[in-house]
Amino acid sequence: MRFGFNFILGALLTVLVILAGIFAPWIAPFDPVLNADLMNAELPPDATFWFGTDAQGRDVFTRILFGAQISLTVGIVSQVINSIIGCTLGMTAGYWGGWWDDLVNGLTNVMLAIPSLIFALAVMAVLGPGLPSLLIALGLTNWSWTCRIARSSTLSLKSQGYVQAAQTLGYGDLRIMFTQILPNMMGPILVMATLGMGSAVLSEAALSFLGLGVQPPFPSWGSMLTDARQLIRTAPWVAVFPGLAIFLSVLGFNLLGDGLRDRLDPHMRTRTP
Amino acid sequence: MLRFTLRRVLQIVPTVIVVALLIFVIFSVVPGSFATSLLADGKRTADPQLIAHLNQEFGLDKPLTERFVKYVTDLARLDLGTSFRSRQPVLDLIGDRMWASLELALAAMAFAVVVGVPLGFLAALRPGSILDTTTMIGAVSGLSMPQFWLGLLMMYVFALHLNWLPSFGYGDGSFRNLILPAVTLGVTPLALLARTTRAGVLDVLNADFIRTAHSKGMSEAKVVRWHVMRNALVLIVTTVGLQFGSLIGQAVVIEKLFAWPGIGSLLVDSVAIRDIPAVQGTILVIVLWFLVINTLVDLIYAAIDPRIKQG
Numbered sequence: 211m212r213f214g215f216n217f218i219l220g221a222l223l224t225v226l227v228i229l230a231g232i233f234a235p236w237i238a239p240f241d242p243v244l245n246a247d248l249m250n251a252e253l254p255p256d257a258t259f260w261f262g263t264d265a266q267g268r269d270v271f272t273r274i275l276f277g278a279q280i281s282l283t284v285g286i287v288s289q290v291i292n293s294i295i296g297c298t299l300g301m302t303a304g305y306w307g308g309w310w311d312d313l314v315n316g317l318t319n320v321m322l323a324i325p326s327l328i329f330a331l332a333v334m335a336v337l338g339p340g341l342p343s344l345l346i347a348l349g350l351t352n353w354s355w356t357c358r359i360a361r362s363s364t365l366s367l368k369s370q371g372y373v374q375a376a377q378t379l380g381y382g383d384l385r386i387m388f389t390q391i392l393p394n395m396m397g398p399i400l401v402m403a404t405l406g407m408g409s410a411v412l413s414e415a416a417l418s419f420l421g422l423g424v425q426p427p428f429p430s431w432g433s434m435l436t437d438a439r440q441l442i443r444t445a446p447w448v449a450v451f452p453g454l455a456i457f458l459s460v461l462g463f464n465l466l467g468d469g470l471r472d473r474l475d476p477h478m479r480t481r482t483p
Numbered sequence: 484m485l486r487f488t489l490r491r492v493l494q495i496v497p498t499v500i501v502v503a504l505l506i507f508v509i510f511s512v513v514p515g516s517f518a519t520s521l522l523a524d525g526k527r528t529a530d531p532q533l534i535a536h537l538n539q540e541f542g543l544d545k546p547l548t549e550r551f552v553k554y555v556t557d558l559a560r561l562d563l564g565t566s567f568r569s570r571q572p573v574l575d576l577i578g579d580r581m582w583a584s585l586e587l588a589l590a591a592m593a594f595a596v597v598v599g600v601p602l603g604f605l606a607a608l609r610p611g612s613i614l615d616t617t618t619m620i621g622a623v624s625g626l627s628m629p630q631f632w633l634g635l636l637m638m639y640v641f642a643l644h645l646n647w648l649p650s651f652g653y654g655d656g657s658f659r660n661l662i663l664p665a666v667t668l669g670v671t672p673l674a675l676l677a678r679t680t681r682a683g684v685l686d687v688l689n690a691d692f693i694r695t696a697h698s699k700g701m702s703e704a705k706v707v708r709w710h711v712m713r714n715a716l717v718l719i720v721t722t723v724g725l726q727f728g729s730l731i732g733q734a735v736v737i738e739k740l741f742a743w744p745g746i747g748s749l750l751v752d753s754v755a756i757r758d759i760p761a762v763q764g765t766i767l768v769i770v771l772w773f774l775v776i777n778t779l780v781d782l783i784y785a786a787i788d789p790r791i792k793q794g
Binding site: 327334335336338412415419420432435438449452 | 498
């Protein structure tokens with residue numbers, strides 16, 4: 211088993227973000243919300259405040275560590291919802307065919323015609339701002355590609371010997387789908403979910419930046435950048451570090467996803483070195 | 484070609500209808516609460532009489548079926564409803580801001596094509612070179628970067644620090660105001676275009692007809708011009724079309740960052756105050772726009788590559 215440099219870099223970055231999120235309460239030098247102290251406002255990075263402080267005098271490094279929790283929650287929860295919707299619709303459509311297949315196909319095409327951030331905005335408009343709405347909005351947004359992959363995998367798995375054997379044994383449709391077909395298409399679904407984590411983290415940042423996502427004072431990387439826009443003239447470091455955190459974690463998920471895809475499916479291998 | 488064009492244009496119609504229905508369904512899930520949230524100012528609860536008045540004014544007290552019929556008949560007459568906040572027709576609000584958005588999107592895509600395609604091309608002709616490696620590292624980074632963050636940093640460097648460009652605003656539509664938002668918005672499609680162009684050109688370079696062209700003594704420049712470019716073009720045009728969707732989505736954030744008076748910032752402002760008719764109308768127009776661009780792309784590549792029409 212050989213792993214490319216990109217895959218290892220991606221895995222390292224991902225592990226780093228996960229560790230930061232899990233151990234934030236223990237390694238963070240300050241409290242992310244309560245440590246506001248106007249005497250320390252807008253200090254540049256130094257030995258005490260590694261990444262400087264924001265307009266309320268809170269430690270940017272601490273808030274970035276805690277922000278990892280929100281990004282990870284959003285990434286994981288939205289991708290679990292995505293995968294459940296996509297797999298259920300795609301698998302049943304591929305297995306049963308007929309009018310159900312046409313309906314699912316039509317719905318997938320319509321979803322693909324709406325830019326995903328726009329659809330997420332629409333859902334946020336209905337549910338109002340906040341973390342729970344954000345999770346639902348992003349969970350409902352990007353399942354179309356997963357659905358397509360699940361459908362085409364099901365179509366090809368349906369004719370496999372072991373699936374036909376299960377049919378001969380009189381297994382029910384749902385039992386066949388969940389015990390015979392689903393385990394055999396987990397690879398591509400996992401790749402989609404890993405790549406989807408990256409875009410979910412980016413969307414969360416964008417929506418929080420617009421003031422619709424995680425509400426202050428809780429530290430989300432996106433909403434930290436909203437504050438940074440006001441401070442860009444006087445305290446540019448407040449803008450640099452949260453963005454860097456988003457960039458490195460999304461890079462991690464993307465490289466990891468690409469690497470997994472190359473391992474699992476040599477046909478889909480991207481030609482980038 | 485005419486039949487293909489007609490078929491492709493007619494395909495837009497059912498999609499738009501379903502999207503319009505979907506939008507109506509989404510916004511009917513939570514009924515009645517809009518007037519409340521529209522009037523709430525965070526300190527005290529709104530006057531019930533005022534809520535009832537608003538509900539009546541916008542027909543929110545009517546049963547769902549009646550509202551649905553009104554929505555459909557209005558749409559058929561190209562009426563997108565009246566904004567809750569400004570009390571103006573939504574179509575007028577969109578019309579006022581349409582051009583700024585179109586300008587920004589086209590400028591961003593033009594920037595991405597003009598820089599991304601040649602980079603990918605050169606990278607593919609010299610695989611493993613320094614240019615190739617830097618381009619590909621840049622492309623992976625560009626795809627993982629939050630665009631608005633890059634915009635924020637560029638705003639700091641080029642507008643506030645060096646003072647070369649205005650930091651935000653439309654500024655009577657001057658070109659200088661367009662540069663920062665367009666470059667920011669163009670970064671992701673640029674990265675993707677460089678990547679796909681490189682992959683596409685590498686693919687074509689390994690094809691049999693290129694070896695044939697070489698073996699019959701065609702010069703390198705001619706091979707690239709006649710065969711490689713034309714075949715890679717299909718992939719490039721497809722990527723441009725697909726990227727327009729996410730570009731329109733991202734434009735919402737970039738417009739807000741640079742205070743650009745387009746339909747993206749209209750959408751964000753309307754979502755923030757839950758001005759539902761404005762949200763519905765903006766989304767519908769954006770989707771329509773995206774579909775039209777995709778159809779154009781299909782037609783363009785059918786013109787480039789006759790093999791596609793039969794499919």
